[in-house]
Amino acid sequence: MTHDDNQLGSFLRSRRERVDAASAGVVDNTRRRVKGLRREELALLAGLSPSYYTRLEQGRDRRPSREILEALARVLRLDDTERAYLWSLAMPSLAPADSDALAVSTVRPGVLHLLERWTDLPAFVVAPNRDVLAGTALAARVNPAWSPGHNLIEFTFLDPRAQETYPDWNEIALQAVAGLRATVATRRTELDGFVAGMRKRSETFRALWDSHDVYERMTGDKRITVDGLGILRLSFESFALTGPEGHVLYVYFPHPGSTDDEALRGLA
Missing domain, CATH: 1.10.260.40 (lambda repressor-like DNA-binding domains)
Known part of the structure; x- marks a missing residue:
């Protein structure tokens, strides 16, 4: 077996x-x-x-x-x-309903409008498989993975820029896989193929996946290396967008009055 x-x-x-x-x-x-x-x-x-x-x-x-x-x-x-x-x-029949058939990659117009107005914060929307669907202009400038067309998991494990972008890459990789496993619990049919593909494409992903860690980080801190600025220390909050799509909004922000705050304002 x-x-x-x-x-x-x-x-x-x-x-x-x-x-x-x-x-x-x-x-x-x-x-x-x-x-x-x-x-x-x-x-x-x-x-x-x-x-x-x-x-x-x-x-x-x-x-x-x-x-x-x-x-x-x-x-x-x-x-x-x-x-x-x-x-x-x-007992999958008694677990939270799998809404795979309802998965949608289109972000609601109202959410897009909010992202357009948030010129001073890195913010972006991801699908259950961690595809980035939309984001603020500042998000893409802070981290190349935070722009539409990228996938956060693929960037972390397959893009050579990832370990330069994330000074704490080992920790971020572990958290990324554990969070994805938590999402799989309610969207198994939708994500099984993606997980199988990543297991074949990355030995590191496969090893972390096989460790069976499962948890979600809804808030926290992250260090990002930004070209021309060095390392930015940003906090984040995540917000599940109501609806069957399973979209999640991430908003990153610096500590008020910090050097990171000043640097981010300058970048904006």
Whole structure:
């Protein structure tokens, strides 16, 4: 069975290996040679038989009940995003509705009008697969990836400019993949082909994807290297645009009164 054929088992194994056995209440006086919990330890903590959990992780049983999923999520200490992803793998019919058929690449006129008026901020709209659909003029000047026609994932992993643009490239790459996996939970049909393509085109993407990290950063900070300015330190907020398209608006801004603020104003 290939990795792609058993995504549920691969995800469970990756989370199991990250749980500290001692903090989970496992008493073991022997020298441990495994990362995290053993299969039988996780099974017992979740109230399952070890043989059943083994079948689940190996992909020989793919129909766990609600109660089993909740027990596993509790022991594995999954957060809300990871829990939603687990449900999307095990019980897709009960996960949030997949709106793939309704995916639209056209940004609403009102949103475009707002972007035209925001002359002093880098802001852009992305599709679920991270295609940049529209943005302010300043966004494209700050980061070449933030202009229409680019894809944030492809730029990060396939464009030679990415590691110069992002001084913290390793962290950004990890966050990009984890966020994409969170989106896949609700738009699997739409994104499976894109993920498969990236796995073939980038070994680094494949390795990060196979680590099964899943979380979303809705706000945060990022360092960007801008030609002629050096490194800008910008914060960002993200806003899900209501509708079936799954579009997200990102707005970047500097700390008021900082040297980054002055530099961005000059660039604008």
